[in-house]
Amino acid sequence: MKLYPWLIKPYNNIVQQHIKKKAHHAVLIKTQRGIGVSLLIWFISRWILCLKPVGTKFCNECHGCKLMSFKSHPDWYYFQSEKNNFFNIDYIRIINEKIFTCSRQGGSKIIFLPDTEKLTESAANAFLKTLEEPPKRTWFFLVDYKNLNLHSTLNSRCLIYQLFAPDEKDSLNWLKNNTDKKNRSCLTALRINQGLPISAKKFINGEIWIERINFYKCLFNAFKNKNLLNILPKLNKKNSTIQINWICFLLLDSIKFNLNQKKHLINLDQIKLIQFLSFNYTHVILDISIRTWMKCQYRLIQISGINHELLLLEQLLKWEKILNIEFLQT
Numbered sequence: 001m002k003l004y005p006w007l008i009k010p011y012n013n014i015v016q017q018h019i020k021k022k023a024h025h026a027v028l029i030k031t032q033r034g035i036g037v038s039l040l041i042w043f044i045s046r047w048i049l050c051l052k053p054v055g056t057k058f059c060n061e062c063h064g065c066k067l068m069s070f071k072s073h074p075d076w077y078y079f080q081s082e083k084n085n086f087f088n089i090d091y092i093r094i095i096n097e098k099i100f101t102c103s104r105q106g107g108s109k110i111i112f113l114p115d116t117e118k119l120t121e122s123a124a125n126a127f128l129k130t131l132e133e134p135p136k137r138t139w140f141f142l143v144d145y146k147n148l149n150l151h152s153t154l155n156s157r158c159l160i161y162q163l164f165a166p167d168e169k170d171s172l173n174w175l176k177n178n179t180d181k182k183n184r185s186c187l188t189a190l191r192i193n194q195g196l197p198i199s200a201k202k203f204i205n206g207e208i209w210i211e212r213i214n215f216y217k218c219l220f221n222a223f224k225n226k227n228l229l230n231i232l233p234k235l236n237k238k239n240s241t242i243q244i245n246w247i248c249f250l251l252l253d254s255i256k257f258n259l260n261q262k263k264h265l266i267n268l269d270q271i272k273l274i275q276f277l278s279f280n281y282t283h284v285i286l287d288i289s290i291r292t293w294m295k296c297q298y299r300l301i302q303i304s305g306i307n308h309e310l311l312l313l314e315q316l317l318k319w320e321k322i323l324n325i326e327f328l329q330t
């Protein structure tokens, strides 16, 4: 397992603090999913638990390294919550039990707690006490993916480290080396995934990429046949909100094309469809279209028990009217 290139600098920064013996005992990393923060913390933990590190590298041979490579180091604690479960006060009791007993290997102990937004208020308060008076050689790594600042007092006890998505150029180079897709497709996948390289890789190498291409093909054909209802079977699925996002991205691209902002297009692999829409419609019409799709998406998500097929059918009929589809020049 290798560290992603964009994580090398943060890794060195944090490990250097340990080498200088100036490391803060609790580091809170604010970031987004899809950058690889868990891998970063895993690598830092490997360095901390290595018995004979050389510079910023762990030796990979000592007993500590061997235990880590078998994922069985008794002083490495990873607290992951089940999908939608919160960390309640019992979790903090378990953490305290672990850290206030002696380290099993006689060295450091590491507590990795991702998803701090999942701490309940009472759990956060209890954890605060642990962070204020931590036992020696105990290192906490926390991750906040939402940046909601829910537990501001807790945050104030930690060293905050912000981890951003890498530059588009760097992400693109990495993605091109990790897929057999073309440059244009890689850039499209990155932009759809807010520049997050790992999410983009998963997206471009998965079924969803093919589904997306087929969806746009079907949409283009529906325009040519002047019958948007043809896309209903493709839309009326469990993940229809994703497809609505694709429609909105496409409409947004057509507005950008209209306004000569081609550098910022998202769907670089759908130029013909974008050209077609921007040639036929003004940005005002395209903007109204986006708004109605967003409203439809909101209703799909928020209103429980609503008939999805009926709602999508109504939206498609409305969209045909907005676009004046009968008079479309194909």
Ligand SMILES: [Zn+2]
Binding pocket: 049, 050, 051, 052, 053, 058, 059, 060, 061, 062, 063, 064, 065
């Ligand atoms: Zn080692």
